[in-house]
Amino acid sequence: MATKSPRAKNTAQPQSLDSKTIKASIVQHLHCTLGTDENKANNHAWWKATCAAVQEQVLEGLRKTQRAHYLNDTRAVHYFSAEFLMGRLMSNNLHNLGLFETTDQALKELGVSLTDIMEEEPDMALGNGGLGRLAACFIDSLATMDLPAVGYGLHYEHGLFRQEIKSGAQIERPDSWRDYGNPWEICRPESIQEIPLYGYVETKYGDKGRIQKEWHPGTIVKGVPWDIPVVGYGGKTVNVLRLWESQASDYFNWDVFNAGGYVDAQKENVQAETISKVLYPNDETEAGKELRLIQQYFFCACSLKDIIRRYKRAHGDNWERFADQVVIQLNDTHPAIAIPELMRILVDRAEMDWDSAWEICTQTFAYTNHTLLPEALEKWPARMFEKILPRHLEIIYEINHRFLDEVDKVWPNDNAIKSKLSIIEEGNDKMVRMGNLSVIGSFAVNGVAEIHSRLVKQNLFPEFDQLWPGKLTNVTNGITPRRWLKACNPRLSELIDSKIGQDWPVQLDKLQGLADFADDAKFQKAFMQIKHQNKVDLAADIKALTGVEVDPNAIFDVQIKRLHEYKRQHLNLLHILALYRRLLENPGYAMTPRVFLFGAKAAPGYKLAKDIIYAINKVADKINNDPRVNQKLKVVFLPNYRVSLAEKMIPAADVSEQISTAGKEASGTGNMKLALNGALTIGTLDGANIEIAEEVGDDNIYIFGLTVEEVQALKANGYNPYDYYYENKELKAILDWLETDYFTPGKPGALASLKHSLLDGGDPYLVLADFASYSDAHKALDSAYQDSKGWARKAILNTARMGKFTSDRSIQDYVDRIWKLSSCKVE
Numbered sequence: 001m002a003t004k005s006p007r008a009k010n011t012a013q014p015q016s017l018d019s020k021t022i023k024a025s026i027v028q029h030l031h032c033t034l035g036t037d038e039n040k041a042n043n044h045a046w047w048k049a050t051c052a053a054v055q056e057q058v059l060e061g062l063r064k065t066q067r068a069h070y071l072n073d074t075r076a077v078h079y080f081s082a083e084f085l086m087g088r089l090m091s092n093n094l095h096n097l098g099l100f101e102t103t104d105q106a107l108k109e110l111g112v113s114l115t116d117i118m119e120e121e122p123d124m125a126l127g128n129g130g131l132g133r134l135a136a137c138f139i140d141s142l143a144t145m146d147l148p149a150v151g152y153g154l155h156y157e158h159g160l161f162r163q164e165i166k167s168g169a170q171i172e173r174p175d176s177w178r179d180y181g182n183p184w185e186i187c188r189p190e191s192i193q194e195i196p197l198y199g200y201v202e203t204k205y206g207d208k209g210r211i212q213k214e215w216h217p218g219t220i221v222k223g224v225p226w227d228i229p230v231v232g233y234g235g236k237t238v239n240v241l242r243l244w245e246s247q248a249s250d251y252f253n254w255d256v257f258n259a260g261g262y263v264d265a266q267k268e269n270v271q272a273e274t275i276s277k278v279l280y281p282n283d284e285t286e287a288g289k290e291l292r293l294i295q296q297y298f299f300c301a302c303s304l305k306d307i308i309r310r311y312k313r314a315h316g317d318n319w320e321r322f323a324d325q326v327v328i329q330l331n332d333t334h335p336a337i338a339i340p341e342l343m344r345i346l347v348d349r350a351e352m353d354w355d356s357a358w359e360i361c362t363q364t365f366a367y368t369n370h371t372l373l374p375e376a377l378e379k380w381p382a383r384m385f386e387k388i389l390p391r392h393l394e395i396i397y398e399i400n401h402r403f404l405d406e407v408d409k410v411w412p413n414d415n416a417i418k419s420k421l422s423i424i425e426e427g428n429d430k431m432v433r434m435g436n437l438s439v440i441g442s443f444a445v446n447g448v449a450e451i452h453s454r455l456v457k458q459n460l461f462p463e464f465d466q467l468w469p470g471k472l473t474n475v476t477n478g479i480t481p482r483r484w485l486k487a488c489n490p491r492l493s494e495l496i497d498s499k500i501g502q503d504w505p506v507q508l509d510k511l512q513g514l515a516d517f518a519d520d521a522k523f524q525k526a527f528m529q530i531k532h533q534n535k536v537d538l539a540a541d542i543k544a545l546t547g548v549e550v551d552p553n554a555i556f557d558v559q560i561k562r563l564h565e566y567k568r569q570h571l572n573l574l575h576i577l578a579l580y581r582r583l584l585e586n587p588g589y590a591m592t593p594r595v596f597l598f599g600a601k602a603a604p605g606y607k608l609a610k611d612i613i614y615a616i617n618k619v620a621d622k623i624n625n626d627p628r629v630n631q632k633l634k635v636v637f638l639p640n641y642r643v644s645l646a647e648k649m650i651p652a653a654d655v656s657e658q659i660s661t662a663g664k665e666a667s668g669t670g671n672m673k674l675a676l677n678g679a680l681t682i683g684t685l686d687g688a689n690i691e692i693a694e695e696v697g698d699d700n701i702y703i704f705g706l707t708v709e710e711v712q713a714l715k716a717n718g719y720n721p722y723d724y725y726y727e728n729k730e731l732k733a734i735l736d737w738l739e740t741d742y743f744t745p746g747k748p749g750a751l752a753s754l755k756h757s758l759l760d761g762g763d764p765y766l767v768l769a770d771f772a773s774y775s776d777a778h779k780a781l782d783s784a785y786q787d788s789k790g791w792a793r794k795a796i797l798n799t800a801r802m803g804k805f806t807s808d809r810s811i812q813d814y815v816d817r818i819w820k821l822s823s824c825k826v827e
């Protein structure tokens with residue numbers, strides 16, 4: 001059952017501003033900031049003027065918060081993440097400040113629609129998916145819970161690519177979220193940092209034979225901080241997300257310049273401005289991407305300097321209290337380079353002895369693992385390190401050397417264990433394993449859902465768990481209910497308010513109170529009418545975006561997430577093809593009309609992922625235009641899936657597809673958002689689905705497929721996808737269909753890569769093995785939907801029982817188990 005409510009106490013106290021004051025402020029900004037007036041202003045100008053008016057409130061909160069944290073000399077968490085997938089900020093900031101209704105009213109009086117102007121805001125798409133969005137949810141919770149925290153990351157000029165679909169295929173276009181400025185951010189030139197790169201290391205002999213290392217960098221780049229205020233719900237604490245932009249410094253390549261090799265050196269070295277140019281799409285082989293390693297070092301080095309500057313302001317050169325005041329959470333291994341960087345600062349710059357420095361380091365860092373997929377575990381060629389960060393490579397070798405001595409004490413002369421645990425992977429091309437570095441340099445390591453953390457302990461890092469019992473732990477992910485229910489689903493939020501009061505956004509366990517109404521006919525009707533209305537709205541968006549008409553009376557079945565084989569969008573597609581065939585073979589085939597909705601970006605270099613998008617679109621074209629079936633079946637791929645589109649799709653979903661191969665999805669967070677909004681999950685026993693099933697109960701979720709143990713056993717016994725192909729006539733017919741030109745007239749074989757990956761390719765994610773069970777689960781779900789009261793009850797119980805998955809609970813777990821932080825009230 002759900003755990004105790006976390007400590008978030010704020011309820012959104014509407015601030016004392018009335019609509020008249022807000023109106024005046026908006027108009028003032030329209031005139032004096034935007035240089036326009038009420039008659040000339042378009043929606044974009046109104047949006048900017050409104051942002052400016054809201055930002056005044058935000059900045060006042062920021063100032064008070066910073067003063068409170070300074071005066072109380074608080075311990076703070078520093079969340080290091082290469083990604084923060086913030087989405088839009090207007091609606092969130094208004095809700096958290098308690099100013100949404102008043103501002104809506106103020107704008108109405110000015111003849112302007114708040115809903116319309118909110119559409120002007122570009123998404124801050126500075127992340128790929130779950131990992132980046134988790135960081136965004138976490139900083140919302142940290143501020144809401146009055147916890148001293150700073151988010152640190154990169155100020156990418158271009159976020160994740162914008163996806164267009166041309167003739168069914170994904171095209172990547174640059175994302176230019178900042179072309180017309182970002183009204184929420186503040187540049188802080190007073191906190192610029194200078195970051196060294198490249199060059200060589202000089203060994204010097206100091207006093208008493210002490211060996212001193214000096215890094216002579218080949219170039220120096222400038223890190224310019226941009227602050228984005230993070231408003232907690234209730235509007236009291238306003239923390240900061242600090243994102244670093246790279247610029248050429250006055251010292252750029254100074255040494256090389258003096259040596260007369262300026263132009264040549266420019267060719268070899270990465271140009272300063274390119275460092276923060278673009279966010280790398282994930283799922284690509286990262287080894288070899290020099291710029292990516294530089295990005296990681298750049299933002300970590302800037303952030304550490306920033307933290308140390310702040311620490312020294314309060315504590316001078318006395319490092320003793322550093323780890324008491326500072327905890328740094330590494331969001332995956334992307335910021336792991338911060339570990340050797342802090343060692344370098346302490347040993348080379350502060351001239352501390354190694355052991356004391358290592359003690360501080362390992363009391364400062366904690367690391368979150370988000371994946372078990374071997375190809376996703378970060379490794380960097382040692383050669384590349386040597387070129388870009390020569391001193392860091394030396395430090396890593398030293399860390400490793402001392403660590404392997406410890407290993408030898410536990411497993412004497414066991415070279416196999418040593419080579420497995422070593423930070424360095426030996427071979428022709430030596431590699432630095434960032435996962436091992438992160439575990440060795442941190443005091444806590446966590447996975448992101450129970451099952452994932454168990455597998456981290458048992459399969460990924462079993463020896464580390466033996467070496468340091470208790471260091472590996474679990475913190476199940478969560479989502480902020482402010483964005484993912486209150487702001488995105490106003491109709492449902494209002495209904496909930498009317499039944500259980502208004503504290504649920506900060507005490508999500510209170511949703512349990514809705515269970516009392518799960519069988520109440522009036523409440524069921526209200527709940528399902530809201531779902532229907534949300535579907536009507538989404539249907540209009542679908543029509544506008546794709547031209548496809550969908551019926552809001554159909555089941556809206558939603559799969560929204562990055563495109564990856566392990567997430568198995570192609571399993572969903574095979575099932576759609578099965579329904580299509582059944583309808584063609586038997587026009588009377590009994591099924592509730594269904595609209596399958598997809599949203600997904602594929603990494604630009606991931607061929608099969610792009611083929612799957614193409615296949616979905618081609619199948620969609622065919623089905624949507626086939627009058628024999630299109631009253632019962634529709635398929636829509638919504639282009640450019642992103643946070644703001646998720647906010648429209650999630651409130652309208654009846655069914656949530658969470659169908660990864662068991663053991664592959666670390667947690668998932670979309671699963672939580674959808675269930676919170678009353679969608680029923682069809683899913684495998686993977687990631688957080690397991691915990692969702694525990695909470696909502698077996699009757700209110702559709703679980704299918706192999707378990708982790710069954711997956712392991714099947715693979716161990718030699719999985720042969722052809723067994724399923726020949727065994728299951730329907731499956732065979734569907735796969736063979738993909739080789740014809742039925743879906744791609746005149747182009748036979750255009751969808752064949754899918755079939756081949758599932759047969760000759762060995763079906764690495766066991767799509768065929770789970771197909772029959774998946775199809776059965778869908779049948780059960782369809783017949784359950786026929787019972788509208790039964791379905792309403794299930795949907796209500798999903799919303800009622802999602803309390804555990806607030807990110808406030810995740811943050812409270814981090815606070816209790818890892819960070820040991822205290823809250824600091826801001827008056």
Ligand code: BZD
Pocket residue numbers: 128129130131132134281282283370371376448477665666667668669687
């Ligand atoms: O992290 C995701 C996992 O796949 C999800 O299961 C989990 O719920 C979330 C949050 O914990 N991982 C990612 O989103 N990973 C990336 O986006 C990523 C980005 C850059 C490089 C590698 C992976």
